[in-house]
Every structure is written in C-alpha cells, then in structure tokens.
Amino acid sequence: MAAAALYESLEKLGCPALEGVFLSKPEDIQRLLCTPSSHRLDILEWISVSVYPPLQDEFSLLKESQRDMKIKGMAKLGSDLMLCRIDDLDLIEGRASVERQLGFLEQLAAVIATRQSIGLSDSGSSFSSTFSSQEESFREMARKNERFLKQVFCSPNLQAVLSPECHPWSSDIKPLLLDEEALRKRSHLPVASQERTLLEVSEELEETAAALQDLRGQCSFLCGTPAGAEQPLDGTTVLQTLKLAASDFGQLLVAFEQVYESELRKHCQRPAPQLSPCGPLLKAVQRDLSLCLQELASLAQVTETSENIENMVDRQHEEKLAWRGSVKATLPSKLEELQRKYKAIHATLHKLPAVLSNAEATVSP
Numbered sequence: 001m002a003a004a005a006l007y008e009s010l011e012k013l014g015c016p017a018l019e020g021v022f023l024s025k026p027e028d029i030q031r032l033l034c035t036p037s038s039h040r041l042d043i044l045e046w047i048s049v050s051v052y053p054p055l056q057d058e059f060s061l062l063k064e065s066q067r068d069m070k071i072k073g074m075a076k077l078g079s080d081l082m083l084c085r086i087d088d089l090d091l092i093e094g095r096a097s098v099e100r101q102l103g104f105l106e107q108l109a110a111v112i113a114t115r116q117s118i119g120l121s122d123s124g125s126s127f128s129s130t131f132s133s134q135e136e137s138f139r140e141m142a143r144k145n146e147r148f149l150k151q152v153f154c155s156p157n158l159q160a161v162l163s164p165e166c167h168p169w170s171s172d173i174k175p176l177l178l179d180e181e182a183l184r185k186r187s188h189l190p191v192a193s194q195e196r197t198l199l200e201v202s203e204e205l206e207e208t209a210a211a212l213q214d215l216r217g218q219c220s221f222l223c224g225t226p227a228g229a230e231q232p233l234d235g236t237t238v239l240q241t242l243k244l245a246a247s248d249f250g251q252l253l254v255a256f257e258q259v260y261e262s263e264l265r266k267h268c269q270r271p272a273p274q275l276s277p278c279g280p281l282l283k284a285v286q287r288d289l290s291l292c293l294q295e296l297a298s299l300a301q302v303t304e305t306s307e308n309i310e311n312m313v314d315r316q317h318e319e320k321l322a323w324r325g326s327v328k329a330t331l332p333s334k335l336e337e338l339q340r341k342y343k344a345i346h347a348t349l350h351k352l353p354a355v356l357s358n359a360e361a362t363v364s365p
Contacts, residue, residue, distance in 0.1 A: 002102045003030040009109050010043070013050070013116070017042040034101045036094040041067070044092065047105070048074045050112045051081075082244065083107050145247040152253065 007029045011018055017039065023029050033040060049056045055073060062069050071092045079086035083104055090096045091104055320328040329337070 001026065002106070003033055003098075006033060006102060006106055006109060009106075009113075010047075013109065013112055015043060015046055017046055030098065033105060034094060034098045040094050041070070044074060044105070045070060047108045047112065048077050051108055051115070052077055078104065078108075081107075081111070082241070142243060142247065145250050146243075148250045148254075149246055152250070 004026050007018075007023065021032075023032060033043070045059065049059065055077065058073060059070055071089055075084065075089055075092050076086055078084040078088070078092070084091050088096075091100060094101060317331055320330050321334075322328050
C-alpha cells in the first residue's frame with residue numbers, strides 16, 4: 001500500500017520517468033521502486049533534481065559511465081537533508097530494506113510537493129530568485145520554534161518533571177532509604193566492603209564510558225569529519241543541525257498535544273473496569289471440564305483398543321495358517337474339522353461295547 005501511494009504521488013508530481021509506465025499491482029510497483037535498476041535510478045535522479053535544481057548542472061556534466069558519481073551526489077543531498085548518511089549508498093542503489101527505501105522516497109516526494117506549493121519551479125534561475133524569500137521564511141520558522149522551545153523549557157510543569165518533589169525511588173526501596181539505622185549501618189561499613197563497592201562502581205563507570213564512546217563514534221556528525229565526507233563539519237553546521245533537531249522535536253510535541261486533546265484524552269478519563277465475582281466459579285467449571293475431557297479421552301482409548309482387538313480376531317479367523325500334518329486352513333475351518341473328528345471318535349467309542357459283546361458271543365460255545 002505504501003509503494004502504491006508513493007507511485008501515485010510521483011505520477012501527480014509529473015515524474016517524466018514514469019511516462020508510459022502503467023502498473024496496478026502493488027508487488028510490481030514495489031519491484032520498480034525498491035529493486036536496483038537503471039529505471040529506478042532515473043526516478044531518483046529526477047526526484048533529487050526536483051528537490052535541489054542545481055544538481056541538474058552537476059549531473060549534466062557527468063558521463064553515462066560515471067554512475068557512481070551520481071549515486072554519491074544523491075547520497076550527499078540526502079545527508080544534507082538529514083534523511084540518510086553520506087556513505088549510505090545501498091539506500092540510493094536500492095539494496096536497503098523496502099521500508100527504508102519507501103520512507104526515504106516519501107520524504108523526498110514531500111519536499112517536492114512543498115516546493116511546488118510555495119511556487120518554486122525546477123529551473124535554477126527561479127530557484128536563485130526565490131532563495132532569499134525561502135531563507136527568510138525558514139528563519140522566521142526557526143525563530144518561532146526557538147520561542148516555543150523557550151516556552152517549553154521555562155514551563156513550571158517541565159521543571160516539576162525534571163525535579164520532582166516526590167522521591168523517584170520505588171516503594172520497596174523507600175523504607176530502606178528512610179531507615180536511619182540502615183543508613184548508620186551503611187556508613188560504618190568495613191574498609192574491605194567499601195573497597196569492593198568502589199571497585200564495582202569503577203567497573204560500571206568504565207563500562208558506561210565505553211558505551212558513551214561507542215555512541216560518540218556512531219554520531220559522526222558531532223565529532224569532526226563523518227565517514228566518507230569530503231569536508232569536515234564546522235561549528236555552524238553542527239549548530240544548525242541541532243537547531244533543526246530541536247525544531248523537529250518541538251513540532252512533534254505540538255502534534256502529540258493535538259492528538260492527545262482530540263483523541264487520547266477521552267480514553268484516559270475512563271473509570272477502571274469492574275472485575276466479575278465469578279472467578280472461583282469459572283475456575284471450578286474449568287476444572288470439571290478438564291476432568292470430563294480426560295475421561296472422554298480414556299473412553300476413546302478403550303474404544304480404540306477394543307476395535308483393534310476385534311480386527312485382530314477377525315484377521316485370525318480369516319487368515320490361513322499351516323497346521324501340522326495338513327494343508328493351510330483358517331481357524332474356523334480347522335475347528336470344524338476337529339469337531340467332525342471328535343464326533344466320529346465319540347460315535348466309535350459308543351459302538352465299541354456292542355461289537356465286543358457280539359465278539360464274545362461268537363467265541364463262546
């Protein structure tokens with residue numbers, strides 16, 4: 001959505017590099033604006049020239065093979081506008097993250113819209129003729145921001161925040177600080193304990209100093225020449241940078257105050273929600289439901305086991321096995337065969353006494 005909005009904004013601003021380009025899918029627009037290509041570089045070159053028209057003369061002197069010089073010039077423009085670092089060439093080439101690229105292009109497009117709204121054209125002569133009025137308007141804005149910052153920093157509310165009457169310690173530490181006996185005990189600590197405490201504090205101070213040194217190295221605009229810069233920054237440039245940062249901070253404060261008055265205040269004055277007294281009852285219901293689920297799971301396991309046993313018995317009945325002294329046969333057929341043999345033997349045993357009696361009668365005289 002952000003890429004589509006930026007694409008539409010560039011079309012409204014009249015970007016010549018987008019003439020004849022008709023894209024509607026967001027992924028195609030994002031691929032055009034955030035993927036390294038000569039077309040993207042042409043779009044960014046037009047944006048840079050529109051923001052600062054004197055770049056047109058500088059770029060016109062460069063050959064087609066001097067593409068790196070154009071990229072460095074656009075990076076320097078972004079650094080002057082405090083939108084990126086002067087060595088942030090990946091952002092210009094389109095190799096940075098999509099969010100950074102879209103944010104960078106949106107800010108440049110906003111500058112073009114602002115220039116058009118105050119009547120500045122793209123020609124260098126028009127830019128020179130209106131530069132004085134633009135500088136005067138910037139000075140007036142800076143004076144207003146300075147007055148606003150003075151009002152903010154002189155406000156009694158700000159002083160109350162910076163120097164609160166209530167002790168800022170948490171409630172579990174306040175009794176320890178207010179306990180005079182504990183204070184006396186701490187004041188009479190042994191020498192070894194004091195030395196150990198001083199050693200720990202010294203280590204913390206060294207770690208803090210190292211962290212501050214790392215931060216100072218990252219804030220290259222405050223310590224001499226930034227990485228990749230052509231000329232070192234003087235005190236005036238640093239002061240202007242800090243003034244611009246303070247101005248942005250003041251504008252953010254004003255914007256937050258407006259949003260708070262219009263949107264947030266009504267939500268901050270709501271009463272606390274009433275908690276329902278049904279908590280123990282719901283816990284008991286949840287416990288009973290858990291037991292019920294466990295019993296249902298056990299019944300499901302018993303049912304599954306019974307089905308498995310039935311299937312195993314059915315397979316035993318249907319499977320043909322090799323019985324000793326006979327061909328393969330199923331268990332039911334084998335049982336039937338054994339039953340027939342048992343009946344035959346049983347009938348033979350019943351007939352045996354009659355046969356024996358007949359034999360005895362034949363043998364006797």
